[in-house]
Amino acid sequence: MTMELFVFAVAAVVCLGGAIGVVxxxxxxxxxxxxxxxxxxxxxxxxxxxxxFLAAVQVIVYAxxxxxxxxxxxxxxxxxxAENLRxxxxxxxxxxxxxxxxxxxxxVIAALANTSFEATGVKSSVGELSDGSRPDISVxxxxxxxxxxxxxxxxxxxxxxxxxxxxxxxxxVRKADEIVDAGQAERAEEVEERIAAxxxxxxxxxxxxxxxxxxxxMEASDDVSASGDxxxxxxxxxxxxxxxxxxxADKAKA
Amino acid sequence: MIAALEVTPAWYLVLGALIFGIGAVGxxxxxxxxxMFMCVELMLNAVTLTFVTFSRMLNxxxxxxxxxxxxxxxxxxxxxxxxxxVALLRKRPEATADDLALLEx
Numbered sequence: 076m077t078m079e080l081f082v083f084a085v086a087a088v089v090c091l092g093g094a095i096g097v098v099x100x101x102x103x104x105x106x107x108x109x110x111x112x113x114x115x116x117x118x119x120x121x122x123x124x125x126x127x128f129l130a131a132v133q134v135i136v137y138a139x140x141x142x143x144x145x146x147x148x149x150x151x152x153x154x155x156x157a158e159n160l161r162x163x164x165x166x167x168x169x170x171x172x173x174x175x176x177x178x179x180x181x182x183v184i185a186a187l188a189n190t191s192f193e194a195t196g197v198k199s200s201v202g203e204l205s206d207g208s209r210p211d212i213s214v215x216x217x218x219x220x221x222x223x224x225x226x227x228x229x230x231x232x233x234x235x236x237x238x239x240x241x242x243x244x245x246x247x248v249r250k251a252d253e254i255v256d257a258g259q260a261e262r263a264e265e266v267e268e269r270i271a272a273x274x275x276x277x278x279x280x281x282x283x284x285x286x287x288x289x290x291x292x293m294e295a296s297d298d299v300s301a302s303g304d305x306x307x308x309x310x311x312x313x314x315x316x317x318x319x320x321x322x323x324a325d326k327a328k329a
Numbered sequence: 330m331i332a333a334l335e336v337t338p339a340w341y342l343v344l345g346a347l348i349f350g351i352g353a354v355g356x357x358x359x360x361x362x363x364x365m366f367m368c369v370e371l372m373l374n375a376v377t378l379t380f381v382t383f384s385r386m387l388n389x390x391x392x393x394x395x396x397x398x399x400x401x402x403x404x405x406x407x408x409x410x411x412x413x414x415v416a417l418l419r420k421r422p423e424a425t426a427d428d429l430a431l432l433e434x
Contacts, residue, residue: 077334077335077336079335079336080334080335080336083336083340083341087340087344090344090348091344091347091348091351094347094348094351094352094355094371095351097351097352097355097364097367097368097371098351098352098354098355098358098359098364098368100364103361103363103364106363106364106367107367110367110370110371113348113371113374114370114374117348117374117377117378120341120344120378120381121378121381123336124341124381124382124385125385126381126384126385126393126396128393129377129381129393129396129397132397132400133377133400136400136403136404137370137374137400137403140404141370141403141404141407144407144408144411145363145366145367145407145411148363148411148414148415149363151415152415152418152419152422153422154361154363154418154422158360158361164360168357168358169358171357172354172357172358173354173358175353175354175357176350176351176353176354176357177350179349179350179353180346180347180349180350183346183349183350184343184346187339187342187343187346192337192338192339192342193386194338194383194386194387196383196387196389197387198387198388198389199387199388199389200387200389200391201389201390201391201394202389202390202391203388203389203390204384204385204388204389204390204393205388211393214390215390215393215394215397217390218390218391218393218394219394219397222394223394223398226398230398230401230402233401233402233405234401234404234405236405237404237405237406237408237409238408240408240409240412241408241409241411241412242412243412244409244412244413244415244416245412245415245416247419
């Protein structure tokens with residue numbers, strides 16, 4: 076068994092397994108990870124075909140950037156729930172899709188077999204890929220920066236347009252009443268506490284000593300208001316002078 | 330018998346066709362827009378594999394140059410496509426491909 080056969084067999088199995096995993100996974104995260112397997116297998120095949128630079132770019136751009144972007148979107152949106160694949164919303168859709176897929180594949184293979192799997196084009200019409208002396212990256216870069224330099228520059232415009240489009244599409248314009256800032260909930264609690272203190276004062280009681288107190292004591296009082304009902308809280312406020320007095324009561328309750 | 334087998338470029342071409350077919354089937358049967366997008370990536374990769382194989386068969390640098398451009402276009406396409414999906418799924422996290430008209434107007 077030659078080395079190339081072994082490499083091809085392993086990479087082909089990884090590619091096909093990953094491809095089936097993408098299609099058949101119920102969970103989008105598993106589909107994305109299967110996609111990594113396929114992309115990696117194709118990178119291995121690129122190396123087997125002496126396209127070393129493209130193999131590196133494949134791993135960096137696809138597995139490193141595109142799949143991470145997929146996973147980021149999946150987790151950002153929280154859509155990583157498993158779907159139910161047993162339900163077929165359109166009757167006969169899967170059968171039709173399967174027939175079509177087999178048909179497309181058979182058509183491509185038949186077209187290749189028609190020329191007995193030989194390339195019929197002119198050899199080295201753009202330029203020689205390898206003359207045995209230069210690495211592939213050198214040959215490729217020469218073609219990109221001479222013959223294809225205009226297309227290469229246009230891709231930079233494409234990338235800028237893509238960035239602007241992505242920002243424009245993904246931007247979420249909030250309406251004024253939707254805006255919630257970080258401290259809003261805490262401030263609302265504080266206002267409620269002050270109102271409660273003012274009411275207590277109006278009904279003839281002294282406000283609890285720590286109503287306007289520092290952070291530690293505020294936290295202690297938060298614990299109380301979160302844990303107990305109002306009557307219990309009030310009796311504690313009257314009995315205890317401050318946060319120190321509350322701690323035993325909290326422990327006893329716990 | 331296995332030792333006599335030699336890997337010809339035809340194998341790579343057939344593998345590319347198979348991956349392309351699997352991706353096409355997935356694009357047709359899956360309804361989650363994210364997974365459909367991954368299937369498009371599968372099809373793109375099958376085609377790049379075919380390009381690299383032809384590039385090697387013809388000893389021509391053109392095939393590999395095309396693959397570089399395909400990679401760039403794929404990256405741009407993924408960025409814009411995922412932005413659309415984010416805008417769509419933010420409105421309705423359960424949205425499927427049928428709900429793509431949600432973003433109208």
